[in-house]
Every structure is written in C-alpha cells, then in structure tokens.
Amino acid sequence: MTTTLTNSTRTRLLSVFAQSIRNSDFSKHNDSPVAASTCRHTVDCVAQTFRNQQKDDPRFDSSGKLSRILSRQYASYKNAGPPTKQQKAVPVSLLKKVVEVRNTARNKAFGEVIVGAFFYAMRSCDYLFATASERKTKRLKLKNLRFFCNGRLIQHWDPLLPSSDFVTVKQW
Numbered sequence: 001m002t003t004t005l006t007n008s009t010r011t012r013l014l015s016v017f018a019q020s021i022r023n024s025d026f027s028k029h030n031d032s033p034v035a036a037s038t039c040r041h042t043v044d045c046v047a048q049t050f051r052n053q054q055k056d057d058p059r060f061d062s063s064g065k066l067s068r069i070l071s072r073q074y075a076s077y078k079n080a081g082p083p084t085k086q087q088k089a090v091p092v093s094l095l096k097k098v099v100e101v102r103n104t105a106r107n108k109a110f111g112e113v114i115v116g117a118f119f120y121a122m123r124s125c126d127y128l129f130a131t132a133s134e135r136k137t138k139r140l141k142l143k144n145l146r147f148f149c150n151g152r153l154i155q156h157w158d159p160l161l162p163s164s165d166f167v168t169v170k171q172w
Helices: 007-022 036-052 068-080 092-100 105-127
Strands: 145-149 152-154 166-169
Touching (some): 007 036, 036 068, 092 105
Antiparallel strands (some): 145 152
C-alpha cells in the first residue's frame, strides 16, 4: 500500500528532521547543538533526493518560497547560535612587504598585481558596476587581467610585462 503525502506534510516532516539534526539525535556525542548551516545543508541534501526523483521540493511552498516553518526554524537556529567569528584582516605591513620584494622583475610584477587586486577587492562597490545577479565575489584569474604599455596590449608571457603602465580587469 502506497501513501501519498502532501507537500505541507513533507515540509513538517523535514522540519522535524532538521530539529533532530540540530539536537544531534543521530550522533554519539550530544554535547551542543549542531550549527545552523549544517542543519540547513543536511535538509538541502534531503531535498535534492526529492528533486532527483522528480518530486516537489518539500522545502518550498506553492509560491516557490522557502516554507514559513523552515524559514523561522533556520532563523531561530541562527539567532541561538554563537556569533560569527570574524577573521583578521590582512595587515598593511604584509602588502608593503610584498611590494618591497623586488629582487626580480617577476616578483615586482606580482607585488603590484597583488596590491591592485586588494584595491579592487576592497573598493569594488565604489569603482565597479555590478548588477544584482553579479554581486557575488568572483575569483580573480590571470586570464581576466590585461596589461598595456603605451596603449599596446602585452601578453602574459612577454618579457616586457613588468614595464606595463596600465592594467585592466576584464569581465568574467
């Protein structure tokens, strides 16, 4: 006999499952609550199984939004958890050291590129235009950098690369 569950019933079951994960009910060690992100990731994996079986995603309501019960549950996990541990910023002294290493033309060029990358990473909102869909951080790659000397494009392998007087960052 096969029983068909409604999507709201699946969502409630998924909510109970998330709480069991949060309580470490499936672990040997039951010392402290599991992190909110771990609970959410585990529920996402279960939902992926539903999608792989061409079933409705139990996390979402009929309008395609995260269900109210899961949304509130995740928010409460986040609020009850420890504050985010901030990482220390790269000190300016490190950047100065990178620039000072000029024993080869290559090291000098690397230093200048690294400082340029830090400048763009820290000031992207002020100097670069990004649409809402592009606002996620993207990794800077060598293929996205173009170097110029007196208005002429210089290839990355060219020995004149360190004499570049202008660099652009191409769009991805």
